[in-house]
Amino acid sequence: MKIAIINASPKTRNSNSELILSDLKHYLNDQCEIIDTKLSYNCAFNRVYNEVKDADSWLFAYPLYVDNMPSHLLKFLEWLSDNKLSTKRNIYAICNCGFYEGVQAECAINVVKFWCNKTGNVFSGGVGVGGGEAFDALKSVPVGYGPKTSIDKALGTIAQAIATKSTTSSKFVNLDYPRFLYKIGATGRWHKLIRKNGGKVKDLGRQLT
Amino acid sequence: MKLIITDIKNPNFNISGEHQIISPQRDIKPCIGCFACWTKTPGECIIRDGYNKTGITMGKCDELIIISECRYGSVSSFVKNVQDRAISYIHPCFVIKKGEMHHKRRYFNTLKLTAYFYGNDITEEEKENARNLMQSNVDNYNGELGKVYFYNSKEDLEGIAL
């Protein structure tokens, strides 16, 4: 059993997808051989494809962008299907949202499912993770505990499906942490970032003409 | 003003009134997820490839028209790329609307979104997803959803009145 894990966050490092994948890998343990790769914004499709082509299953992890997957991942999927490069694999998807509600990733998970239907791959389950921006602050929390409890449970379930090359239903999960506190935390981060860049808090809402 | 975002390279539409068209006339770079358009140059993307000001244009429009191939129940990657590069239309901070988290407004216009999807093998499930996607987009743009049309081919859109 070989699984290729494709981190399709456009970021070249420090992505929330990476942190979520590290929890997933905890559950995969050594039940299967993992090919770990990235599809950042600047990766050549050919190279990524060559890295993952020997795997029986692929997992795409990506952030939610404008209610959908990031465009470079969509372009990769178009490229694979236009060149008839993948079929009959088990495909899994994990989409993390900046918003609190994991269910906001539903359309973005469906896009992977419909890609599978068009290309003859087997869509085998997805997880929509809400509150992805909290993962950095939760680095020291052990897998399966605290605010990550429900999310990690869903990751455990999909890991089991991956390890047994089987299909599981898609799940949409939130942090076990109040939404209003997550919202306050996010506001604080934006304020800090704009100040760090030499701006004022009110510049966050600057209107350009 | 109407803003038309399309993946058709040399579109031939019958457009009335003031408008701007964004089509694949030149290469577009993907979003790199840096959030500079919110925290460094608020309102504008820092990648200067000619697609960096869409967020500003959206703030001046009352109609947004998406004309795209329907790929797997989504807009095509070009249209999606333009959208990804235009999140500065909204404000980074969160609000709760209709029980869900969304963003605060940056501008106070209301965009009416109309979408024209084309493709010869769009399934019913894909159509439903594309409609839901357009609905989610207007929820985040604080806009209104107009009609979502499906055509069998790009050619059927020739000369369409917008």
Ligand SMILES: Cc1cc2nc3c(=O)[nH]c(=O)nc-3n(C[C@H](O)[C@H](O)[C@H](O)COP(=O)(O)O)c2cc1C
């Ligand atoms: C262009 C862009 C669009 C985004 N659109 C959404 C969105 O529609 N809904 C959402 O919940 N988060 C949205 N986000 C936030 C990301 O999903 C969030 O920051 C995520 O945790 C990033 O994951 P990553 O670090 O793995 O790339 C967007 C971010 C960017 C840069």
